[in-house]
Amino acid sequence: MALWTLYKREFNSYFHSAVAYVVLFGSALIQGIFFYVLVQLIMDANYKEASVMQIFFNWPLFWILLLGQVPLITMRVFSEEFKLGTIEMLLTAPVREWDVVLAKFFGALTFFLVLWLPIALDLTALQLFSSPPPPVYWSQIGLTALTITLAGGLYVSLGVFASVLTKNQIIAAVLCFAMILVCFGFSFGKFFQHMNSTTLAWISYVSLPEHLQNAGQGIFDSRPVVFYVSVTVFILMLTKSVLEGRRLQG
């Protein structure tokens, strides 16, 4: 009950600030440009059987979008409460810390997912206006959406954690970006030489691009699901502990 009330307020608050619209506009623009360029490429190369999803997620600029969005969404969630002092008002209402942390997390995650809606529109447009329409593989689309949600959950939890550490939104954003970059950076490990097979196996276990490639081909792998969910839960627990600690400090 308290969770639902807080969640509604968190999600709605994004639409009260200009940042949300700027991020939304930026995402839609970048996704639109990618989409246009990709369709051009596919037409020029005269692919017959390629999955649009598969090509889409192999496009490098796509990752910049993923990395850049999250810090902008999450930087204010706790920082602003500490800066304005509203955290005191919030935590003296009959709510538990867990409610607050989860509401902020799910609010941010929902907004993160909203930012991907333009792609869905682009793909729908492709379906409607090309003839013959390209084949639709629902398993690929569903798995890709699941992977983006899970990876987004992990990144958003890192952002929420960064935000609970500081009053300053800029610091929270930079910290979040750095943490996401480190997480994401592991996936490039395979390009380094002198890696033994165990290390490579570890890298592929945590590598988001590989997870997305698998999903894009319609292959379901339960390992990344376990990985993303467990790390997200762990980071949210850390967030709750820090929140409690900061409150007890006064």
Added chain:
Amino acid sequence: MIEVENLSKTYSGFRAVQGISFHVNKGEIVGFLGPNGAGKSTTMKILSGYLPPTDGNIRIAGFDVVTDSLEVRKRIGYMPENVPLYTDMRVNEFLRFRAELKKVTRRKIKERVEIVKDLCHLKDVENKIIGTLSKGYRQRVGLADAMVHDPDLLILDEPTIGLDPNQIRSVRDLIKDLGKHHTILLSTHILSEVELTCTRVLVINRGKIEASDTPANLTKLVRGGGSILLEVKAPGLDVTTKLEALPNIEDVEIILPSDGDWIQAKIFAKPGIDVREDVYNVVRANNWPLRELARRKATLEEAFVELTQD
């Protein structure tokens, strides 16, 4: 309603509150006074369940603040210092959100929000964004938020700080009104406010309770309950020695010559004795031209200064 026993709070080695105990009964309006840094806000934060105490027992409405924190928080309306609010929300939206959060049942939310908007005179700004409101309105939104779930106890940390005299008066009237149905603990620096609204005063200084009494009794504690003001044309030293020679006068303070040779003297008598006649006799015997002779009751301000200064 509030029972505090031996409450202590230590912040990284600094003892902000040192073993204070006090009670607040149902229906009282208690003023919490003390200089800046005395521990008022800390105590209020602990009562509201925001900060944990380092030591001591606190029960509100029968529930322990630490172990039954959620139950306590349901029963109190707390307005923190400087009234932090979500500046991006509209007044109506904010009050509905807070009512929902404080577990007001869905059917009653609309009714409660209307009631507190009426009480706090917020009708004309109900659709405005809180960030655009003036300090006075924000203060009232904070107050409306504190009462939206109709709590038994209101804890208000400096509810009138930063308001203009008209707004202070309207908040004061509001608090007096609320006191008919609620128990209220409020902190403030405006002593006239306490004299007019509170049934009891707690004075806290350096983390300790210095006094707990009605405003009227507190002023009686101050040097005999008042002083006599005398304005004569005479040498200051002369006035002091001649008046202090009187048996019932404890102390004479000369206030610097205000106007040529005229001097003002503040005379403190022994408790309960009226020395105006004796003073007049001295003045007449010495042929000092007299311009003023008046009795002044001690104010709460003097009581406050006396209790909190070393």
